Amino acid sequence: MQREMKEELARLKSELTFKQTEAEAHSLRKPPASARKKQTQASQLPPQTPVGNGRVINSVLLDNPAFRTPMRPPPQVNRYAPSPEVSRKSSLLPGFVNAFDQSRQRRTKPVSKASQPVLNDNPFDVTEGSAERDSSPNPVSNSPPIIQHNDDILMDDLPGVNLDASHNIDQEVEDAESDTSEDHELVSGVPAPQFHCNAELTRIVLTHTYVVGKLPTLQLLVESAASTPDFSSAELFSSSITSILEVLSNTSGNFAYEYSISILTRCLLTILNTLRVNHLIPPMISVLNLLTALLRFFPDFHLSLLSYPESESDNRSKISVLLCQIVIELLDTSTTHNFLDTLSVEVFNLLESLVWNVPQNMVVKLSVFCCNRELPSILFHTAQSHSFLSRSTRFLALLFSYPKMYEYCVTNTTDTTEDGTPLDFSRTLNLDRLCSLLIDVHRDDPDAISMKNHILMFFTAFSLAHSDALNLLASSLVFIPSLITHVAYLSRPIWEEEDAEGFEPQFRPASLTIRALSKTLSLLHHIVFNATPSVNLPDKFLRAHPRAFNGINHNFIVAFGRLSYAAAPDWVDVEERRMMTGMIEMATELLELVVDGPEGDGVWLMYHDGPVDEAMDEGEMEREVIGPDTALCQS
Template identity: 25%
Template sequence: MDDSDDYFQDSFVLDEDDLALLAAEEEKHAQNVSENTRKAEVPPPPSKRQKTCHRDIEEPEIVLQIDGTYGVTASAPSLAIDSEAVLIGTNKNLLEDNSHLSTQILRGEVLSNNSVSYASKSQHAQAISTQISSLSILRSPLPLKTTGMARLSSQNTQSPGSFPPRIIARNEDVTIACESDVHLQEQIAALKAQLENLDREHNQAKNALKEAEVVRFAKEGESNAQANFVERQAAQQHAEDLTKLRQTKEAAEAEQARIQKDMREQMDRLRTEYVFKQHESESSNGKASWSSRSRRIASGPQQSPISIPIGMRNWASSNAAGPSGGYSVRQTPSRRRQNFEGESPKISAGTHSAVPEPKFPGFENSFLQSSPLRSSPHRSTSNLELRNNRTPQKHSRDKGKDNARERGANGPFSPAKIPPLNLRPSLAVAYNNPPTDDFIQDFDGDVVINDGSPRRPFKAVKEGSSPGLDQGDFSSVIDSELICDPDGDILLEDDSFRGIDWNEELHFMLLSHTCKVSETLTLHFLLSATIPSNQYYQQVCSSVLESLGAKFKYPSPEKLMDKVAEGFITMSVILWESKFIKHLNALFDLLCSTMIYIPAFTSSIFQAAINHEVRPHPFLHVLSNIALKSLKSKDDKDVDDAEFSSLIHSMLTLVGTIAWTVPEHLSSCLASMLQTEGVLMTLLDSKQSNDVISHTIQILVLLATHSTLYRPLSSVPNLHLDGQPIKAVSTDLSRVPLLERLSSFLVDASPLKHDENISSILNFFVLLSMASLDGRLALLNSSALVPSLVFYLSHLTTLIWEDDERIMQSPDAATRTVQNMKQTLHLLHQLVFPSSSLNSTEGQNTVNFDFRQKLYHAPHSQFNGLAHMFIVTVGRLSYADPPEWLATELQAEVEKITEPARDLMDLIIEGPESDSVWAAYQDANHGIVTEDDDEMEAHLFATDEPG
């Protein structure tokens, strides 16, 4: 009954005074409890694991227990509330009211709202007391027997001023919770301080980053500004330099023009002075001169003075002293003009009186009874051209001077020879007895002057028309060794050929050559190569320049060429060792041009090593190294692949130039490079490009033209790269690497896309077979050559007789196919049958060749069925008619090779087998043959008789 709630009212009213009194008492009690707690110095409870998340506070679940009391279920998930919040709220509510400890939580709302009713206040008190009861249940393991509200109500009614023991225990718990709350607050404060420090450090780092970016941007901007300034300054300086160079060039050109003008004026003064001196000397000697100036044709250019030999000058004096043949002395003779092209001469009519010769040039004796009459000369206004190998027609009134003309047939007026521009006094003997009527050839054309120099082409020098000179005008002609052109710019020496100045030609070639590798002169590009680790290169370049500068130091051009060639050889070795590929390419280009321009320079290249007894030849050693490295250039990172490919072609071009220009007695020097192991096989390797293979085959054809090189080209290589002989050399002559490789091209033409390369290979074999008997035997001993020729010939005949569309649609392809077929058949015929070109000694030593054994015992599996292919091929060439789609010329070419094909067939098949082949192709072309055996035999005899 004590626990029954029927004795108490659920609702009671506490006014503000009671609440204030309760609050004051609770504060006192709380102070006492806190002082006792500090004195006891109870250590704080150990820190517990706190929840990281909390659920919202929900209403507690009140249930009716078995004993009839109310309780709160502790395991309900809705009671999972924040313990700290409940403790804090409970502490505050207990300090406000002993019976309803949670009323103070809503105190602010109660105090602020004065219009709240009494019922609402009691409901709030009950709700808070229920929460406190649930909190006490959570702290105690056992559920409460009675409701907290009833006990609290009874205690409050019995003694309002006293606190029950349970309330005191709860206050202690609240105190402990407050202390833990203080500890948590301290930790939070410490964490906040750390957070502030971290924020401060973060802000400092951010500011430092911004400052670093500002500094970096400033530096970049400064560097960009500096670079722009340098570029602008360089551009400005470049523009100023260009302006200065342009001004200097203009000044130099103006100075050059002024000097040329002065030279022309000086030449005119000298010419005039010389003319006056000549006239003075002639006047002092008593010679007559009718005119001191040459008359000019209005339309013709200025005539340069022509030197007249002494003998021609004596003609006039001889006539005056004692004329022969009854001719009287002519006062003013009129010279006929010599005409070409069959024109009739225009003879000026005039009277001739025997008067004494005038003593003063240009004056006549006015005291005589009658002045001498001069016939005015008639000159043609058209200029005549002097041509080579053309006989001018001479018209003369003197018929008794034919013998004199015959004596002068080899002179300057010979009909078969062009007269020279000037006649030396040394030729005057031929003109001591000239004809009475003097002829001076008048010409106005292009005279070809050639001194034999290869760098001076036939240059046409324009000469002016000779003025209309009478006999007395000979004295006004200048006897000089130099001839000036109409403008006075060029001085031409006498026309005698003194030979080619090879020193000058070498200077011109080396100092004016340019190549594709550099935009400057080749020699300047070679001198600009800086090799830090090798100072010897600069010394060699200096020696080459010194040799070119000392023109008269060497007694002969050969000595100068040997010195320059020796320097170029050393430069090539240094450039190759230093991997200066571009400079080495330029040097090869310079050597090629020099060897073609001056063929004697090739001999100097080989003679330089022979004089020093260097083995192997250093220049050929460099060429061999380039050939061996041609497949390994891609693996070398220091070498550009494109530059090295260009170097390979330059090297091959240089070898071809040497093969063209080397003398026969020095061609054997190339054998060391050809006999070096791997040189030719590397260049002909299937990994090489088609251009390199084609270029190499062309070089082999050029090398095969030298009879001294047939042995290294048809034998096994026996030298190392350093020139030392190989100890274990293969003696199997049936497997020569070069012949095997070229024969493989005939069987498998995949590396070669052009028929010209196959034709070059066939030409190479022909040259070797014609070089000597040993060359022919080397080709016959090859195990692959003859089968390859038969295989390739079978391939060509198949293309023609089986109507291949590619051949039928291309006339050029058909022509090349027929030509290669013809060349292959003739080569095979020349190898099998002894050549008539060999001399008798070699013909006696000719070994019979077993052609059948080559066909039926071919070593390679790809030649299986070779005998059958041979019979089909030779049968087509012997008995089958050419296809009708071939051109008429090609059909005639196919018919011409019938006889060689039959000669080869007779070595393999004969008798009935040959008749069967003939019948097979006759059936194929003309249907079934109806003639009997007798007619066939008669037909065969008839066809064999002409052969």
């Protein structure tokens, strides 16, 4: 009896050794993603049929679980297009037969997930993750847990036998399955892992290189630190770069992203100010470009940059003050350097990124640009290039797209006249210069046309911001005459040219000219009929500057008479004709404010085709113009 037990134990040890060796050999291979290891209860399994090996074994040993052979399935091997009709071969080495292996039978009834026990404490648990389990906790059966794998090999837990090595092998198989599952999730369209802000911030700052530069921005700043003439600037430079490198070295998720942003904001603004003081323009251009990139990639950087104060006693935004100083000192028309165009482009890129989509509680930080009296005189100087003026007027239009901007600017304006009275806000923004740019017919290149469109956008946003802003425009002696002059300028080629091909280059394509005409006419109509007190157009014509607006009364009657009564040219397409039809009513209402009675009838006759009965009364004229049905309804 003892001899038989020793032989059986020796055989079991040999089999377990071969099992572990084979498992280690297959653990490096990933099982297919479709392989699912599911659990089932013992009550739903088919009856176990032991396979005899020709020996007579004592029934007492069979009933004792301590001597029961633990059967562990071999890891799955990648199989391509397996055929269901071909039986699987045994993974055991030839010459070894397990006497306690159970017969292979296929399940006749699928097992539901709700009945599967959760085997968290089982070292052989290789089930799928939480995505494959039910969200509610599953009851655990009191019977010994049994795991059924996809190859239908069954195994019971073996108490009293140390299988730590097998547990390690099983853990490697689980890791391999998780990798395969992640690849499957990416292919199936599941979102990628969470975006690591610190790591991305580090990547952008370390690898940022200006378009025309040859060195990374950080390396350029390190070299520029040695070019600073005074020791204090060099010390500020070095300490700021050191702080940036310390922040960038912490890319772990545990490091506070907000703290990284705040430190980076402080250091970059310190470096930018040092570069401005020492007039180091090439590295300044790179820093401006880096700030623009950070604003576009990280919304949190937007808030951090605007909220950083100028000083402890000055609550203004430091970046706003710095940009104003850069424009005044380095972009003035009297300034000459080789980087003027490049610097202006980067300054406006940063300005537009800064004012784009600002929270309402941070809009007040942008009022610095409007309250500085020196800034508009440089941004809208007539000696600036058309590309510069196009960018500056677009920035102004974006700035006043926030309705609260007018109130903040009026409240925070500190400019006064010589006698101490507050300065008119129209003079602070230099509205008269914008009007002169709008009516300058010699500015006709594409950048100049873009500049004029941006000026109209600004005037529209400014008039809608506040009722006082609208009245401010209406009370100006040059604003309304400028709009009328611009309407006459845009409408002239529509009726004087035979077709769109005859348009001068500044009026091409014709659709853009008609659209600009519609916007200008709508703005003029809005100002005239919504201002308080009401606008007296004949008085505006009398008080207009004779040199700038010579013949404005005649130009008004001709332009608005065409828009009101003249038929659209034949070459105008359907969409453009629809826009011109929408302008008829507005032009007629404005025309009737200046000419009425017999003079108005004369304007109508000028653009009316065919003979007209002298005895035709006013009612018949109205029916002739707007149709009998409409005239009947009005009467």
